[in-house]
Amino acid sequence: MxxxxxxxxxxxxxxxxxxxxxxxxxxxxxxxxxxxxxxxxxxxxxxxxxxxxxxxxxLEKEMPVYFMLYKPRGVISSVTDDKGRKVVTDFFTETPERLFPIGRLDYDSTGLILLTNDGEFANLLMHPRHEIEKVYTVKVKGIVQKTDLSQLRKGVKEGRDLLRAVRSKIISFDKRSNSTVLEIVLNEGKNRHIRRMMQTIGYPVTKLKRESYGLLTLRGLRVGEFRALTPKEVKQMWNLATKNVKQ
CATH class of the missing domain: 3.10.290.10 (RNA-binding S4 domain)
Structure with missing residues (x-):
């Protein structure tokens, strides 16, 4: 062979x-x-x-491996933490490969995060020009108006960053608790992107969950559970990223 x-x-x-x-x-x-x-x-x-x-x-060479984790709240998207808090790699103590997360998901946020030992795959997915969509369910304080959704698509200036949503929609609202649940879609991921964007227009985030990453969803996983990606899923994510490259 x-x-x-x-x-x-x-x-x-x-x-x-x-x-x-x-x-x-x-x-x-x-x-x-x-x-x-x-x-x-x-x-x-x-x-x-x-x-x-x-x-x-x-160079220590390993066979590439790919996982998705349903990250709980109160977990750092890193391999170590100088404050001793739990990190995403703590869920993979039985996995011999040296994993690292692809991108970040806030300490207070939950949902889908990918981990791998394949640096090229990680760089491909994280590069903003590849425009891989990530879908979030977001609960905020206040009753969001349709004009606010338009502002999210146009972009919100916060510090040096222009923070945009690809799409957004209102899922529900509750006047008694003065809150709104939104679906927000991003194709980039600046630091605390959604939280900063919503805070700037006057709607502080109280809950945030990443529901999907490209073609991948949390279906079949409970909080704190993980599974390996199938070879087909890895190929699909690779193809999705390369297909979306802007010339």
């Missing part, structure tokens, strides 16, 4: 240490060795048996 070979920059990116573009720059700059020899050709292909060094550090 022929051993699988991959481009060197792809293998480096999949390790999670950097993006493919940065990996290409490191190769050209002579910062990468394969089997103790400096390699500067971008077309070089390697196998799992090859020893790869990046800036003098051995």
């Amino acid at each position: 022929t051993e699988s070979m991959e481009r060197l920059q792809k293998v480096i990116a999949q390790s999670g240490i950097t993006s493919r573009r940065k990996a290409e720059q490191l190769i050209v700059a002579g910062k990468v060795k394969v089997n103790n020899k400096i390699v500067t050709e971008l077309g070089t292909k390697v196998s799992l048996q090859d020893k790869i060094e990046v800036n003098g550090v051995n």
